[in-house]
Amino acid sequence: MDPKISTVEETLTIWMADAFRNAFRKKELSDIHAPVSAATDEKFGDFQCNAAMGLARVLKRNPREIADQAIQAAGPHPWVERCEVAGAGFINIFLRTEWLADRLQEIEADTKLGTPAAGKGRTVVLDYSSPNVAKPMHIGHIRSTVIGNALDRLHRFLGYRVIADNHLGDWGTQFGLLIMGYRHFVDRAALGAHPIQELERIYVKSYEKSREDPAWLDDARRELVKLQQGDPDHLALWQLFVDLSLKEFEEIYRRLDVSFDLVRGESYYRDRLAGVLDLLRQKGLAVESEGAQVVHLEEEGLPLCIVQKSDGGYNYATSDLATVQSRIEEFDPSAIVYVTDERQQLHFNQFFAIARKAGLDANLVHVWFGLMRLPEGTFSTREGNVIKLDRMLDEAEARALALVKDASPDMPEAQQKDVARAVGIGAVKYADLSQNPQSLITFTWDKALSMDGNSAPYLQYAYARISSVQDKYRERFPEGDLAKWPIVLNEAVERRLALRLVRFPSVVLRATELYRPNLLADYLYDLAQTYSSFYQNVPFLKAEEGLRESRVRLCGLVARTLRQGLNLLGIETPERI
RNA sequence: GCUCCCGUAGCUCAGCUGGAUAGAGCAUCGGAUUUCUAAUCCGACGGUCGCAGGUUCGAAUCCUGCCGGGGGCGCCA
Numbered sequence: 340m341d342p343k344i345s346t347v348e349e350t351l352t353i354w355m356a357d358a359f360r361n362a363f364r365k366k367e368l369s370d371i372h373a374p375v376s377a378a379t380d381e382k383f384g385d386f387q388c389n390a391a392m393g394l395a396r397v398l399k400r401n402p403r404e405i406a407d408q409a410i411q412a413a414g415p416h417p418w419v420e421r422c423e424v425a426g427a428g429f430i431n432i433f434l435r436t437e438w439l440a441d442r443l444q445e446i447e448a449d450t451k452l453g454t455p456a457a458g459k460g461r462t463v464v465l466d467y468s469s470p471n472v473a474k475p476m477h478i479g480h481i482r483s484t485v486i487g488n489a490l491d492r493l494h495r496f497l498g499y500r501v502i503a504d505n506h507l508g509d510w511g512t513q514f515g516l517l518i519m520g521y522r523h524f525v526d527r528a529a530l531g532a533h534p535i536q537e538l539e540r541i542y543v544k545s546y547e548k549s550r551e552d553p554a555w556l557d558d559a560r561r562e563l564v565k566l567q568q569g570d571p572d573h574l575a576l577w578q579l580f581v582d583l584s585l586k587e588f589e590e591i592y593r594r595l596d597v598s599f600d601l602v603r604g605e606s607y608y609r610d611r612l613a614g615v616l617d618l619l620r621q622k623g624l625a626v627e628s629e630g631a632q633v634v635h636l637e638e639e640g641l642p643l644c645i646v647q648k649s650d651g652g653y654n655y656a657t658s659d660l661a662t663v664q665s666r667i668e669e670f671d672p673s674a675i676v677y678v679t680d681e682r683q684q685l686h687f688n689q690f691f692a693i694a695r696k697a698g699l700d701a702n703l704v705h706v707w708f709g710l711m712r713l714p715e716g717t718f719s720t721r722e723g724n725v726i727k728l729d730r731m732l733d734e735a736e737a738r739a740l741a742l743v744k745d746a747s748p749d750m751p752e753a754q755q756k757d758v759a760r761a762v763g764i765g766a767v768k769y770a771d772l773s774q775n776p777q778s779l780i781t782f783t784w785d786k787a788l789s790m791d792g793n794s795a796p797y798l799q800y801a802y803a804r805i806s807s808v809q810d811k812y813r814e815r816f817p818e819g820d821l822a823k824w825p826i827v828l829n830e831a832v833e834r835r836l837a838l839r840l841v842r843f844p845s846v847v848l849r850a851t852e853l854y855r856p857n858l859l860a861d862y863l864y865d866l867a868q869t870y871s872s873f874y875q876n877v878p879f880l881k882a883e884e885g886l887r888e889s890r891v892r893l894c895g896l897v898a899r900t901l902r903q904g905l906n907l908l909g910i911e912t913p914e915r916i
Numbered sequence: 917g918c919u920c921c922c923g924u925a926g927c928u929c930a931g932c933u934g935g936a937u938a939g940a941g942c943a944u945c946g947g948a949u950u951u952c953u954a955a956u957c958c959g960a961c962g963g964u965c966g967c968a969g970g971u972u973c974g975a976a977u978c979c980u981g982c983c984g985g986g987g988g989c990g991c992c993a
Contacts, residue, residue, distance in 0.1 A: 402973080471993075512993090783928080808952060
């Protein structure tokens with residue numbers, strides 16, 4: 340669709356804002372906001388505008404009169420059948436049904452279902468997933484990966500240039516211990532079979548030894564220094580750890596259908612660290628304290644931040660500053676977005692503040708999400724109650740396979756497995772994406788793998804049924820020509836469906852702007868519910884010619900919207916379930 | 917001690933830049949399948965939106981305090 344074309348909400352908002360401006364020009368209310376949004380209830384029309392009530396306070400006048408005056412000033416609009424003032428001063432907007440049907444036909448002709456290219460010409464760097472080398476990915480990693488990937492897809496869909504960067508934890512102090520562990524404890528057979536598991540084992544063993552044996556800890560520090568000084572043997576070992584870990588991560592990303600433009604660990608920026616510290620010192624931000632270099636952030640109401648340890652090593656904040664510097668130089672992004680759990684809020688507040696003070700001019704955004712917990716409390720590596728990500732995905736696929744075999748016993752086995760994979764993985768992703776990211780998640784198998792109600796399988800099932808409708812139509816009416824018949828909206832549920840379909844672009848925009856994929860998930864669930872009601876209660880293949888074609892076209896649009904929406908969430912849509 | 921987040925139906929959660937009678941799913945109960953995929957649909961039951969103040973025509977939403985839960989706070993990332 341023409342990028343100039345905006346969403347229904349935007350068009351109506353401009354119309355209403357103009358109306359208010361014209362009606363109250365003399366009051367110099369040029370900056371008036373008159374947002375139009377979807378009506379909260381069907382009986383209040385299709386869209387509503389609540390600006391009159393806010394204005395009433397400023398003008399000290401009756402809100403209903405203000406609303407009336409605005410409607411008078413607005414005059415007729417080609418899309419709008421009528422406006423009504425209701426309640427305390429709500430303006431309820433009723434759209435012409437014929438216009439809705441026309442709009443559906445425009446959307447149908449557009450590859451992006453009417454979504455404007457809002458991000459055209461802008462670049463956004465998305466920093467997500469970012470697991471640590473030599474540690475397995477567990478259920479705590481899935482939110483960053485799945486939410487980050489959904490934001491990735493949403494931005495791309497809106498025309499942004501997206502740089503998805505997997506900022507691996509590959510340059511920490513753990514490598515000294517890891518090298519010591521490798522030299523003394525490694526089991527090569529185990530390393531070949533389950534690399535990360537073995538790396539984790541030798542790390543834990545080395546860590547435990549360091550706690551009781553100071554000499555061991557000293558050796559580990561020495562190994563770390565050698566690595567940081569670029570000793571070839573140490574670098575080779577480090578590279579081995581990274582490669583082995585990455586290989587396993589990639590297997591999980593493949594299963595999750597997640598891909599990155601860049602996989603640059605912290606190590607990528609290590610040559611910049613000294614320069615960043617120089618910059619901070621030049622600007623008078625970094626000062627010496629107890630042998631370390633620290634930045635005071637009292638003005639910002641934040642605790643001080645250590646940017647260089649007393650032993651000369653650099654900290655996370657410094658590394659992140661170097662990363663920002665590099666990203667600005669290379670990509671000139673309009674935003675750099677980090678997707679991590681809530682525990683890093685303070686860190687990001689500190690490092691954003693330092694970046695600002697140091698003149699690293701970038702729109703830095705921290706999208707944080709609540710920590711995943713188990714019903715019995717937080718999970719931790721120490722207590723051994725972590726749930727590994729691959730195991731969870733296996734379980735999801737197994738449960739889905741049982742359902743598919745039950746529902747479609749005649750389906751070829753390979754297809755059953757393929758469908759089960761899509762459904763199982765979809766269920767896991769949706770369980771995360773359908774909630775407000777900023778809430779604690781209590782992990783339960785049944786919830787994460789829920790297959791009915793508000794779940795990915797419900798949406799996938801709705802989609803599969805529509806696909807079946809399309810096929811049956813072509814089968815039974817081989818010479819039917821859908822394009823020959825216009826879309827008509829006779830039944831109330833058809834109109835409801837239309838109203839939801841035209842809102843898709845604004846939902847996508849809002850979900851992207853607020854970094855809240857769950858807004859899109861909510862919308863899709865609502866759309867699928869409305870469709871299921873339509874499917875159950877309105878005949879279409881059995882309807883008379885014309886009506887039949889109109890309804891099949893409507894089905895087609897719902898299918899495309901569901902498919903597109905689920906695709907933006909990274910969830911597949913099998914044609915059959 | 918300082919600080920951030922959360923508290924909505926029995927359970928899991930939406931709704932939060934103030935708007936109309938607070939919504940879903942699960943669970944429970946009742947109904948729908950000779951007919952387009954029943955992983956479905958239709959209906960019922962279920963709430964002092966943690967508590968108390970405040971701002972406002974209007975508060976789950978904003979402010980203050982308290983209670984309860986979780987996270988973070990100088991040499992980890």
